[in-house]
Amino acid sequence: MLGVSAGANAWAAPGSKLETVEIVTLRGRQRFQVEIAATRAQQERGLMFRKSLAPDHGMLFTYAKPQRVAYWMKNTLIPLDIIYIAPNGRILSIARNARPHDETPLASGGLVLGVLELAGGRAAQLGILPGDRVLHRIFPKG
Numbered sequence: 001m002l003g004v005s006a007g008a009n010a011w012a013a014p015g016s017k018l019e020t021v022e023i024v025t026l027r028g029r030q031r032f033q034v035e036i037a038a039t040r041a042q043q044e045r046g047l048m049f050r051k052s053l054a055p056d057h058g059m060l061f062t063y064a065k066p067q068r069v070a071y072w073m074k075n076t077l078i079p080l081d082i083i084y085i086a087p088n089g090r091i092l093s094i095a096r097n098a099r100p101h102d103e104t105p106l107a108s109g110g111l112v113l114g115v116l117e118l119a120g121g122r123a124a125q126l127g128i129l130p131g132d133r134v135l136h137r138i139f140p141k142g
Helices: 040-045 122-126
Strands: 002-004 018-025 028-037 057-067 070-072 080-085 091-098 112-119 133-135
Touching: 018 057, 028 040, 028 112, 080 122, 091 122, 112 122
Parallel strands: 002 070, 028 057
Antiparallel strands: 018 028, 018 133, 057 112, 080 091, 080 112
């Protein structure tokens, strides 16, 4: 599967609702306000064509069942960190500073239930690493 993703401007798309995602790192909890991309149309558009992304905002792509995914940066105007999240809520892998307009598929490296896109470089700034826990309603607690 190829998920299409991208960047952000006037923040959330019209009619979208923001939800909170927290990531538990060695440095503590990091909190983000995210748009949810649950439908195929939302996932295909992602953050495309947006000119900026606030450091505490992002987009969470959710899937009904675990699957392998690969994202690309077609029509993306800003660099992104693409965080692949395993079904247990742990970060499986991170594509750091994905380059705008690059159509090279960035594979998850395994089964995921969600993908979190943040502004490029935020994962490194905050010490977000594979194995860290992501807290959101789609992932199991614990």
